[in-house]
Amino acid sequence: MGSTKETEAFLFHKFTHIVIGGGTAGLVVAARLSEDPSITVGVLEAGSAAFDETRITVPGRLGETLFTEYDWQFETTSQPGLGGRKLPWNRGKVLGGSSAMNFMMWCRGNKGDYDAWEELGNKGWGWDGLLPYFKKSETFQVPTKEYQEKHQAHYDQDYHGTSGPLHTIYSAEYGASSQYWHETLKNLGVESNPSHMSGSSVGAWTALTAVDPSTQKRCYSAPAYYLPASHRENLVLLTNATVRKVILEKDGTTDDQVARGVRFIRGSKEYTVNVSGEVIVCGGTVNSPQLLELSGIGNPAVLSAAGIECKIANPNVGENLQEHMCKPSPFLGGIAASLNVETINAHTATMIIYELDPSIGTPEALRSDPLLAAAADEQYETSKSGPRTAAGYSVAYLPFSHYTTPKEISQLASQLSSTSQSSKANQPSTSRLRDQILSSRFSSSSPSGQIEFLFDVSNYSPFFKSEPGKRYGTMMLMLQYPFSVGNIHIPASPFPNEPTNSDDKPVINPKYYEGPGGEVDFLTMAAAQKFGHLICDTRPLKDIIVKRVFPPLPDDGGVEDESWDDWVRDTTATDWHPVGTCAMGGDEGMDGGVVDERLRVYG
Numbered sequence: 001m002g003s004t005k006e007t008e009a010f011l012f013h014k015f016t017h018i019v020i021g022g023g024t025a026g027l028v029v030a031a032r033l034s035e036d037p038s039i040t041v042g043v044l045e046a047g048s049a050a051f052d053e054t055r056i057t058v059p060g061r062l063g064e065t066l067f068t069e070y071d072w073q074f075e076t077t078s079q080p081g082l083g084g085r086k087l088p089w090n091r092g093k094v095l096g097g098s099s100a101m102n103f104m105m106w107c108r109g110n111k112g113d114y115d116a117w118e119e120l121g122n123k124g125w126g127w128d129g130l131l132p133y134f135k136k137s138e139t140f141q142v143p144t145k146e147y148q149e150k151h152q153a154h155y156d157q158d159y160h161g162t163s164g165p166l167h168t169i170y171s172a173e174y175g176a177s178s179q180y181w182h183e184t185l186k187n188l189g190v191e192s193n194p195s196h197m198s199g200s201s202v203g204a205w206t207a208l209t210a211v212d213p214s215t216q217k218r219c220y221s222a223p224a225y226y227l228p229a230s231h232r233e234n235l236v237l238l239t240n241a242t243v244r245k246v247i248l249e250k251d252g253t254t255d256d257q258v259a260r261g262v263r264f265i266r267g268s269k270e271y272t273v274n275v276s277g278e279v280i281v282c283g284g285t286v287n288s289p290q291l292l293e294l295s296g297i298g299n300p301a302v303l304s305a306a307g308i309e310c311k312i313a314n315p316n317v318g319e320n321l322q323e324h325m326c327k328p329s330p331f332l333g334g335i336a337a338s339l340n341v342e343t344i345n346a347h348t349a350t351m352i353i354y355e356l357d358p359s360i361g362t363p364e365a366l367r368s369d370p371l372l373a374a375a376a377d378e379q380y381e382t383s384k385s386g387p388r389t390a391a392g393y394s395v396a397y398l399p400f401s402h403y404t405t406p407k408e409i410s411q412l413a414s415q416l417s418s419t420s421q422s423s424k425a426n427q428p429s430t431s432r433l434r435d436q437i438l439s440s441r442f443s444s445s446s447p448s449g450q451i452e453f454l455f456d457v458s459n460y461s462p463f464f465k466s467e468p469g470k471r472y473g474t475m476m477l478m479l480q481y482p483f484s485v486g487n488i489h490i491p492a493s494p495f496p497n498e499p500t501n502s503d504d505k506p507v508i509n510p511k512y513y514e515g516p517g518g519e520v521d522f523l524t525m526a527a528a529q530k531f532g533h534l535i536c537d538t539r540p541l542k543d544i545i546v547k548r549v550f551p552p553l554p555d556d557g558g559v560e561d562e563s564w565d566d567w568v569r570d571t572t573a574t575d576w577h578p579v580g581t582c583a584m585g586g587d588e589g590m591d592g593g594v595v596d597e598r599l600r601v602y603g
Helices: 004-011 026-033 111-119 127-136 145-151 178-186 221-229 284-294 300-305 363-368 370-383 406-426 429-440 515-536 565-571 586-591
Strands: 015-020 041-044 138-140 166-170 203-206 235-238 242-250 257-266 269-281 348-356 390-392 394-398 451-456 471-479 487-489 507-509 545-550
Touching (some): 015 026, 026 041, 178 203, 363 370, 471 515
Parallel strands (some): 041 235
Antiparallel strands (some): 203 394, 348 545, 394 451, 451 471
């Protein structure tokens, strides 16, 4: 797990800045800071570097790193809202973090969502303030006219970057269903979005992917940000190093706590590295609150139970967890967050399985047939083409009003009112304003995509076993604006006089479908299933589908009065997009969050 010489060489440096977590955000921060030669930046990453790992680099092999050495393999607590089930929470434990194992879709949130951050008191975090940085990160490969027409690859060049470190392209290959997507949705009254990166994702669109067009390899933070800067003498990386805590000491003049160093473990030895400037925590939604609590920053009750001295009392640490939900699968993954900002909400999802025409090629067929896989590998190596380059999707984001009935809208409005009333009594004003902003997303005057609909050719469900020789497709539905709010905390000390440490996995409790807000999420998801099935029962997509197999069709074949409630509760799972556990406090400051608008930890 790394030599002692490597560790000693790292410790030899006099660091002005230490970045904890060489993941999606951490490597961006480190690369940008080290542009200044007067700064010396150290990066501590718990995982290894894996630049030549084909399960990471080859687009068509996405998902194959889940439940491997590159995965933290977290798990939630039992979820009452899901019938007591525990869900796996996969996060990237590798240089590049979860950007090394996600599905490579390149997209942005809605303009109104970013503006809501600023409305909550976080100056500079609105759409207009962030767009220049979105563009700065990207080099967009303009598709040919022929490609645009074939794949409905619409875009507005004004909203794309041309010289950033991350390459984005429309995928070289798409699944067989993609060619039918836009026409099918149009037949259901859904227009194609001419520029889904311009501040609105509503409508049908073909997604960009984070792939380098010259190599047809995944483009993620390690090769995009770290490698070009790795020659700098003032940027020093140490992998396979798990941080134990940030060392805090009181400032002699202000009485504030100041970060003086970091304690970490590598191999079987613990080390301390000092820092003269800042410690930057980039552990993501799970590891960032864990590390703050291990360092003595958090809810005093949580810290006391863990046997850790409270240095800064802040009960917001680890709270405000919100998460996109999807189906658990050995071939699905998500995007990690860095030290999280104010809430842009996460997703809930389900997966309906269909049997496809046997002539349709699927990634599942490659996984089950060594000869097909070998042929695909050879094609990829020799010409950078074929199924191993397929990482693109066509999706649709739709407002609640598009796919539901007046009765269901009335029921949801009543539940939202109940949620709002309970919030007034029990939440700080920032949380109440946040819920008001969320509620407004259901307004017909300001339509937002409550549900993401995505059809892909393969069986992604662990609840349905594929029959050999048959081909399958999956209709995925992902909730975009959840009201369910949970938390992540370190566990209580397992032994007397032995404080909790980083070896003890954090306690993850998303509280899916719990409470009044969770009921709103459940009603929204249950109502969306019928429209998901309707998409698959509409031509031309219908023409490649044999039948629905999971859940099976009702015995009488009728779907008009079909109830999806039990199925939704029994099969909903994470979409691996958790956020919010180190939220910006905005106007409420420390009373409402963990960091300020400059992402500085309060206290």
